Amino acid sequence: MPNWQIALIMMIGYLVVALIIGVLAGRGRDGGSLEEFAVAGGKLGLFVMWFLMGGAVFSAFSFLGAPGWAYSKGAPALYIITYTAFAILPWYIIGPKIGKIGKKYQLYTVSAFLKGRFNSPILAILVGLIALFASIQYLATQMTGMAHIFNIMTEGRIPFWLGALASYGIVVIYVATGGLRAAAWSDVFQGMLMIIISWVVGLAIVNQLHGGTTEMFTNIIKDQPEFLQIGKDGSTMGTTAYSTTILVSVIGFLMWPHLFSKSYASNTKTMKKTVLAYPIFALFLVPLLLVGFAAKGMIDSGQLENADQILPYLITTVMNLPGWVYGLVGAGALAAAMSTADAITHSASLEVTDGVIKNIWKDLSDKKTLLLMRIGVFVIGALAYYITVFGGQGLIALLLGAYGSIVQFAPGVYSALFWKRATAKGVIAGLIVGTIVNYYFQLVASSTPFDIHAGILGLIANIIVMVPVCYFTKPQEDGANKYVDVA
Numbered sequence: 001m002p003n004w005q006i007a008l009i010m011m012i013g014y015l016v017v018a019l020i021i022g023v024l025a026g027r028g029r030d031g032g033s034l035e036e037f038a039v040a041g042g043k044l045g046l047f048v049m050w051f052l053m054g055g056a057v058f059s060a061f062s063f064l065g066a067p068g069w070a071y072s073k074g075a076p077a078l079y080i081i082t083y084t085a086f087a088i089l090p091w092y093i094i095g096p097k098i099g100k101i102g103k104k105y106q107l108y109t110v111s112a113f114l115k116g117r118f119n120s121p122i123l124a125i126l127v128g129l130i131a132l133f134a135s136i137q138y139l140a141t142q143m144t145g146m147a148h149i150f151n152i153m154t155e156g157r158i159p160f161w162l163g164a165l166a167s168y169g170i171v172v173i174y175v176a177t178g179g180l181r182a183a184a185w186s187d188v189f190q191g192m193l194m195i196i197i198s199w200v201v202g203l204a205i206v207n208q209l210h211g212g213t214t215e216m217f218t219n220i221i222k223d224q225p226e227f228l229q230i231g232k233d234g235s236t237m238g239t240t241a242y243s244t245t246i247l248v249s250v251i252g253f254l255m256w257p258h259l260f261s262k263s264y265a266s267n268t269k270t271m272k273k274t275v276l277a278y279p280i281f282a283l284f285l286v287p288l289l290l291v292g293f294a295a296k297g298m299i300d301s302g303q304l305e306n307a308d309q310i311l312p313y314l315i316t317t318v319m320n321l322p323g324w325v326y327g328l329v330g331a332g333a334l335a336a337a338m339s340t341a342d343a344i345t346h347s348a349s350l351e352v353t354d355g356v357i358k359n360i361w362k363d364l365s366d367k368k369t370l371l372l373m374r375i376g377v378f379v380i381g382a383l384a385y386y387i388t389v390f391g392g393q394g395l396i397a398l399l400l401g402a403y404g405s406i407v408q409f410a411p412g413v414y415s416a417l418f419w420k421r422a423t424a425k426g427v428i429a430g431l432i433v434g435t436i437v438n439y440y441f442q443l444v445a446s447s448t449p450f451d452i453h454a455g456i457l458g459l460i461a462n463i464i465v466m467v468p469v470c471y472f473t474k475p476q477e478d479g480a481n482k483y484v485d486v487a
Contacts, residue, residue, distance in 0.1 A: 003316070003323030007153040010327025014193075014334060015170050018186055022174025022342070025185035034366045035106075037179030037373060044184060044266045049274045051191040052184045052343070053088070053262060054281035062285055063194065063333040064145045068307035070292025071299070074220075074227035076237035077289055079246050084282040087253035092275040094254070096268035097417060100486050103264070109347075110260050110409060111355025117416040117483045118424035118476065121359040126431055127412075128355020130405055131257050132380070135348035137402035138256075139384035142341040143168050145308070146334055147388065152312035153330040161389050167334055168381060171341045175349075176377040180265060183342035190335035195284045197332030201325065202287025205314055206294045216294050223297055244453035252407030252455065258340075258347035260413075345384075349376030404442060404455025408434040411459070411466050420480040422466075425473045430466025434458040 044052065062080075069077035098113065107113050110131065115124035143164040150163025158166075174182045210216035220227055226234030230242050237245075254260055263271065288311070295310050304313060315321060315329050353372045358364055364372070411430055415422035438458030441448045448454055 006323030007326035014331035067292035072307035083249035098263035120424035131351040143388035190339040248455040255409040258343040426470030430462040434462025
């Protein structure tokens with residue numbers, strides 16, 4: 001049997017197992033409950049939470065984008081390790097506080113959290129819309145990764161559009177039926193799979209191509225030493241761009257609705273333990289980055305449509321590996337993409353329903369709200385699929401672009417928790433200006449001042465506008481203390 005057929009059978013088998021786990025996870029629970037669909041009853045344990053947070057972060061960009069950046073940009077790819085080591089730390093402090101506020105006021109989303117603090121439906125609608133656009137951008141990275149895997153592992157026999165449709169269709173089905181619990185238990189299975197596969201396959205590639213990591217880096221230093229440097233002549237990224245890329249990722253990390261909302265899904269003790277255990281999950285990125293470095297000097301970039309294809313290209317074209325390895329790598333990459341896609345799809349549906357629809361059409365019953373959330377899963381999936389099929393950016397570029405807009409939530413969230421003088425008008429003004437600045441430098445301008453990430457420029461503008469407007473507007477008469485004083 002040809003290698004591509006073995007790979008296809010294994011990948012289809014993986015999708016079937018993922019679907020079964022996702023659907024069964026939601027059965028036997030109160031499936032008609034809004035709280036169960038949104039936050040799994042707020043009772044997820046450490047084991048599931050660890051995989052849920054890890055799977056929600058390490059995605060198609062990890063299996064495909066990380067090796068792609070290591071291959072094309074060199075040392076700047078290490079930003080991924082840096083930000084994942086630090087980005088979750090604030091959750092140790094703000095996670096339990098957000099969770100207590102959520103349980104007290106029955107909150108499930110970022111938009112409802114900010115509306116509750118600032119008594120502003122307009123703010124909730126803005127947050128819901130920004131979250132929607134950023135989530136679709138993020139989802140596009142996952143579907144692009146799924147499509148690349150199917151296409152390359154089957155030697156072009158599964159077209160891009162069909163690979164994305166088949167794999168993401170599975171995600172939509174189990175998220176719509178089982179909610180957060182379905183996503184969580186699917187992530188446990190997917191997380192175990194991608195950790196094992198990344199280490200086994202990653203180290204095998206390095207050893208087969210170079211004999212080991214020492215020899216690999218020695219060869220790179222000999223041929224192109226600037227490739228392993230940042231901000232030096234000939235390096236692919238300057239120090240400012242590298243630092244602000246890390247900064248926007250660290251600040252924006254917990255602002256993502258699919259991560260922020262996990263504060264509502266567990267208790268304080270579990271959240272703090274998850275923060276301490278979480279960095280272990282990030283270790284699976286190491287062999288994937290090594291794959292990208294291993295390909296440097298071995299593969300001509302002209303052989304690839306884009307750098308994100310380097311891992312599957314090595315497996316299928318360069319190395320002498322059996323078909324079952326094709327399928328294993330394909331399943332691992334699909335697991336990485338799907339474990340993030342399910343969380344984002346779920347949270348995006350919640351944000352749009354809670355932030356936009358419920359503030360336009362008021363007094364919706366829980367039953368109707370839950371129905372709209374389920375429908376939203378399909379609608380958001382369709383929009384993201386359209387962007388995926390007709391878009392053309394690389395995975396890391398899409399991801400960093402999405403971070404630029406989502407990081408604009410940070411001033412509002414932190415001021416809601418710790419600054420009583422913050423007002424709705426100030427937060428709204430800062431959010432609008434910051435988002436406009438970010439998108440201007442992303443979509444209109446050809447470059448940014450001093451090579452600063454567009455999201456950081458937006459964040460600076462956000463804060464500069466928000467603080468004075470808060471002081472120049474009337475203080476909030478009620479509600480300011482109910483968040484700030486929560487211990």
